[in-house]
Amino acid sequence: MYATNMNSDLKGVVERISGMYFRIESILSLCMDGFMKHKVAMIDKANAVSLAIHDEENELIGLLSDKAAKATEDKYLIKTLMAVVAHIEMATNGLDGILRCVKEKVNEGVLFSDKGVHEISHLFKETLEITKTAGDAFLTRNEVLKKHITDKYISLGQTVDAYSEEHEDRLIKGICQPRSSSLYLNIVDSLMKVVGHLQQATDKIF
Template identity: 25%
Template sequence: MDKQAGEKMTQVCRSVSEMIEMVFEGFRRPTMESFREVEEAMNTVRKYSTELTGFLISKSSSSEEGREWAKPYLSIASCFDRMTFNIEGIVDRLKSKAENHILFSERGVKEVYDLFHEVMEILENLLGLFLTQDKLLAQRIEEKGRSAFRMISRYAEAHEERLIQGVCVPKSGPIYLGILECLRGIIGHALEVSAKILSLSSSP
């Protein structure tokens, strides 16, 4: 892996990880201040991501070899952009939840808590993978990601049951399920990044 590119990607990964922690805090304590802090963090991530993309383009030559060199790095940068897009989706839903005074059931809150913790652990491991290129750590990320996907599917089904039983109100459904899908997206892109890191670490 190119050292400079690796350092810049690590910077973006760290910023995304910090941002998801702030979003989790916004879920726990939804205030305009917490949302403002997340938006500031989002601007920082976009700045680092733009710098990363610019660096990669400037370093790659116009030759076919140069373009091939840049492809996996640009793919990682794109994954981080899409993670940020999913985080934006969560923030939008949290704002709507707060503005419309929508409450989740106790079980629904716990499920979102659980998934945030899974995502934060995956991103923490991903940050470690940038630094170590450890295959066992990549395997752990893959396993954690697949497990989280199964959790999301179970939680979505459980939510439908709660709706039928009248435990959850219908207007909470789109917000709850939207948050789950955004978290699924973040996990999916993290798995893509993990695979790319391993590919780059094994390249000559």
Template identity: 25%
Template sequence: MKEDIIVNIRKMTVILLDMINLVYQGFMENDAHYLNRALNKERVMDDLEKDITALVIRDSKTLDDKGRKGLLLFEQVAQNIERMGDELRYLMERMEIKIAEDLLFSDIGVEQYKDAFEKMRKSVELTVKFLNEDKKELLEMILSNGDDIKETIEKYRTEHLKRLTDGICEPRAANMYFDMLDFTGNIARHCTAIARVYKGK
């Protein structure tokens, strides 16, 4: 019943955090080996999300409206976590191209991307903490950090565009960089979506 769904959601969050760590290592060490390991974990996450959907469909048949509403909340959470895994997969695909084609980012570009990534990681960690501890004050922290990431990524996109027009960055590398920023921001947006679901329940 509900307990099985919660267990699977927690398994998904453990995988998500592992994937984030592996993707970061892959980026910092320019090593696709870490990305391949993360990709294997993403497939497991997809299977867990399917299992949760099946449990929700099965259990909702025997519950009243209030009980079904609670199950649908868990389903929304699982879907958002699974979509974070999708965004990480898109991110890995760009990093693999970057590694294969030996594309280089400027030093300032690397530092700014690391900053955006760490802010995204904070959103994920806060979300996982909330799902484990159910402390409502964490919801505002997730929303606030999400706003911060949005502003950060917009700022870094603008600054990177200037570096591109100034000839500091190669166009191919710049396109990879813009995509990586966007996918990183999308992960944080799914954390924000989870927080909003719980605030509005």
């Protein structure tokens, strides 16, 4: 838990950062639904949430920078919170890339193989679970949650490596077309960037 004697401004920042994690969950859920149901409207909603995160990030970095310049206490906490916000911003940049790919997939009517759809769906669900855990870890600074996120990140990397090999086989056999291959690889890469930055954000608070 964060110190009970933390000033009210920093408590407000912690609450706002917690809200950013919740918004990332919302983007992932909307994007996954848009991907599975081929609905651009869900992607547009997710884009609106993403813009809100970017606006929040700009406000918080400005506020924390001002506090860091004036503070005689809590400087380490302020710098930590700035680092967390920066990683959330970079995770959101990864989400933006996924949203673009899913929107292109829907608008162009690009089809994925059943296996490809299953793999992307699984990665979305795993990323969503990691995001929820990261949000809880941010608020509680629970070491068990931190370890869980690290373990999941490593496990997900291994899963992606296996998926990449299977994807190459599908491409060689002609099951996967070049256009769908490009979108698939970009989505997978961006999901791993999201998870990677959430994992790094978690490391910063311990």
